[in-house]
Amino acid sequence: MKVNAAHVSEIEHRYRGENPFRTLLYLFEEQKFRVGMAFLIFSIKHSPVWVIPLITANIIDIVTSHGSTKALLINILILVLVTLQNWPLNILYVRFQSRAIREVENRLRSALVERMQQLTMGFYLRTNAGVLQTKIIRDVENIEQMVRSLSDGGFVAVNGTIAALLITGIRVPIFLPFFLVLGPIIGFLISRLRSKLNANNERFRGEVESMSARVNEMTTLIPITRAHGLEQSALESMYKSFGNVKSAGLKLDAFNAKFNAIAWVTFQMANVSCLATAGYFALKGEFGITPGDVVLLTSFFGQLIGSVILLTNLMPLISRGFSSITSLGEVIESPDVEQNSGKPLLEDVEGRVTFDQVTFQYPQSNVPAIANTSFEVKAGEMIALVGPSGSGKSTLINMVIGFLRPQSGRILIDGRDLSSYDLRSYRKHISVVPQESVLFDGTVFDNVSYGMPSVTDKQVRDALKAANAEDFVNELPNGVETLVGEKGARISGGQKQRLAIARALIRNPRILILDEATSALDSQSEHAIQDALNTLMKSRTTFMVAHRLSTVQRANCILVLKAGKVVERGTHAELVGAGGLYQELYEAQSFLSDSDASQ
Numbered sequence: 399m400k401v402n403a404a405h406v407s408e409i410e411h412r413y414r415g416e417n418p419f420r421t422l423l424y425l426f427e428e429q430k431f432r433v434g435m436a437f438l439i440f441s442i443k444h445s446p447v448w449v450i451p452l453i454t455a456n457i458i459d460i461v462t463s464h465g466s467t468k469a470l471l472i473n474i475l476i477l478v479l480v481t482l483q484n485w486p487l488n489i490l491y492v493r494f495q496s497r498a499i500r501e502v503e504n505r506l507r508s509a510l511v512e513r514m515q516q517l518t519m520g521f522y523l524r525t526n527a528g529v530l531q532t533k534i535i536r537d538v539e540n541i542e543q544m545v546r547s548l549s550d551g552g553f554v555a556v557n558g559t560i561a562a563l564l565i566t567g568i569r570v571p572i573f574l575p576f577f578l579v580l581g582p583i584i585g586f587l588i589s590r591l592r593s594k595l596n597a598n599n600e601r602f603r604g605e606v607e608s609m610s611a612r613v614n615e616m617t618t619l620i621p622i623t624r625a626h627g628l629e630q631s632a633l634e635s636m637y638k639s640f641g642n643v644k645s646a647g648l649k650l651d652a653f654n655a656k657f658n659a660i661a662w663v664t665f666q667m668a669n670v671s672c673l674a675t676a677g678y679f680a681l682k683g684e685f686g687i688t689p690g691d692v693v694l695l696t697s698f699f700g701q702l703i704g705s706v707i708l709l710t711n712l713m714p715l716i717s718r719g720f721s722s723i724t725s726l727g728e729v730i731e732s733p734d735v736e737q738n739s740g741k742p743l744l745e746d747v748e749g750r751v752t753f754d755q756v757t758f759q760y761p762q763s764n765v766p767a768i769a770n771t772s773f774e775v776k777a778g779e780m781i782a783l784v785g786p787s788g789s790g791k792s793t794l795i796n797m798v799i800g801f802l803r804p805q806s807g808r809i810l811i812d813g814r815d816l817s818s819y820d821l822r823s824y825r826k827h828i829s830v831v832p833q834e835s836v837l838f839d840g841t842v843f844d845n846v847s848y849g850m851p852s853v854t855d856k857q858v859r860d861a862l863k864a865a866n867a868e869d870f871v872n873e874l875p876n877g878v879e880t881l882v883g884e885k886g887a888r889i890s891g892g893q894k895q896r897l898a899i900a901r902a903l904i905r906n907p908r909i910l911i912l913d914e915a916t917s918a919l920d921s922q923s924e925h926a927i928q929d930a931l932n933t934l935m936k937s938r939t940t941f942m943v944a945h946r947l948s949t950v951q952r953a954n955c956i957l958v959l960k961a962g963k964v965v966e967r968g969t970h971a972e973l974v975g976a977g978g979l980y981q982e983l984y985e986a987q988s989f990l991s992d993s994d995a996s997q
């Protein structure tokens with residue numbers, strides 16, 4: 399755990415809102431040695447590229463001047479050795495390169511998930527889960543690919559340029575200006591063209607992205623589309639999206655063809671001009687240029703131009719990688735972190751919960767979801783929250799959990815202000831059965847014992863029994879070992895809720911929170927669970943949200959919420975005849991159940 403905690407602070411330190419290139423350097427700072435070794439080894443393994451033209455030039459000069467066979471053999475031998483070393487050194491190069499990249503990739507991902515576990519729930523209310531997944535998977539991958547191609551392509555280009563300029567400078571210095579002028583001109587031309595190509599690329603990518611969003615939308619909406627007979631309009635919108643991809647794709651392909659042709663012709667023409675100039679000088683015997691030099695100059699000039707083109711080709715990858723670096727910064731640098739570290743632990747929770755003038759407003763909203771609310775629940779009591787949809791029940795519950803912090807007022811646990819304690823220690827004493835139960839892709843056993851490593855089979859069975867889930871679990875193909883969740887057995891909403899209740903019970907919490915925990919159950923199973931819950935609630939503080947008022951009648955206190963305010967409070971007996979909102983809700987429900995019964 400400690401090792402992990404270091405990841406974020408370390409990487410956060412490296413982010414500092416700088417430009418992406420600086421950030422990249424920071425990220426790889428610890429990998430200096432590996433990167434340096436990779437470059438060194440690369441330069442050696444890549445040496446054939448500049449040795450071959452040199453040797454070729456030598457051989458041509460030996461041949462044209464009828465030199466010795468020995469000189470020829472020596473040159474050939476060097477060529478063979480220089481070529482063979484490429485084999486082991488390439489393996490070594492990839493080892494250093496890959497270690498450095500994979501290390502940073504791994505760290506980035508670890509830092510991201512750690513930070514996600516520290517961010518406040520408020521952050522998740524604002525941020526789409528898909529976007530976060532993309533950051534961990536795609537953005538990190540983009541950075542990895544950028545660095546990989548920067549290293550492969552960048553090393554080639556740097557090596558090629560240095561070798562070309564150096565050897566030409568030594569062998570035929572008179573040609574240096576020719577290289578130094580033509581190289582940048584061609585680079586400029588190609589990158590101008592390239593930026594047009596990028597614009598086309600972007601347009602195409604945009605169309606593909608919107609198509610994938612459409613496809614996603616269509617597949618999730620299929621049951622609704624079919625139920626309403628809207629197949630045709632769904633298909634038409636898909637056809638339109640495919641059509642856009644097609645026309646953007648055709649444009650891109652056409653431009654690509656043009657770009658490639660122009661780049662190739664420019665490249666060859668530059669080579670021809672070099673060949674012509676060098677050939678002319680050699681023919682006239684000027685500047686001491688030999689036939690070998692003609693070959694050498696042409697090869698190196700080709701290398702120089704090749705390097706320039708290679709670098710311009712890397713541009714899109716680099717800009718994609720840089721935008722991914724920025725995108726990761728949004729999470730890694732987000733200030734919206736739950737402040738836990740360094741705060742004292744909240745241990746020995748008894749379960750007295752006090753709200754003292756608490757107000758909370760969602761950032762996107764302009765009315766408070768909880769306004770100036772005060773109440774106290776004694777340890778072991780059951781408090782029920784009722785009220786119309788949107789009145790603030792779930793919000794209040796989330797404040798008890800510490801997911802949402804009050805903008806004003808205080809929440810006290812056993813008289814201690816929640817905001818000055820480590821919330822993680824406090825939450826060990828809470829169990830929550832949320833409005834929408836979440837099961838993950840594992841067995842019934844795993845789901846019920848989630849987060850409790852040393853649970854016995856008996857404990858799980860007892861919890862299932864208490865949650866009235868034992869019968870249906872026994873009927874599943876593999877009992878408690880049956881896979882539930884996406885790829886497992888399909889279980890019903892009510893069955894899911896019962897597993898979630900079992901999961902809450904097995905933790906033996908001091909504070910139990912049930913947000914509509916029994917809403918998906920029929921009256922009979924609700925009744926059965928209610929009995930189990932009643933026994934379990936005895937020894938702990940329970941918050942219960944329920945629409946069905948039959949479930950809350952035993953509560954020590956019922957808070958009736960309306961538009962974020964507690965408008966009534968008291969026991970069922972007190973409220974049912976008080977002529978307020980509770981009575982209104984109660985009568986509406988008895989009317990409903992009467993008419994249910996008469997059917």
Ligand SMILES: Nc1ncnc2c1ncn2[C@@H]1O[C@H](COP(=O)(O)OP(=O)(O)OP(=O)(O)O)[C@@H](O)[C@H]1O
Pocket residue numbers: 523760761762763767785786787788789790791792793794833
């Ligand atoms: N993430 C959010 N951002 C902005 N406003 C929100 C958010 N969640 C809830 N609200 C608003 O806060 C108010 C209270 O919502 P809350 O979910 O607490 O109601 P509730 O009483 O639990 O309703 P229900 O019975 O339907 O579950 C509502 O007006 C709702 O629109």
Ligand SMILES: [Mg+2]
Pocket residue numbers: 791792793833
């Ligand atoms: Mg709710």
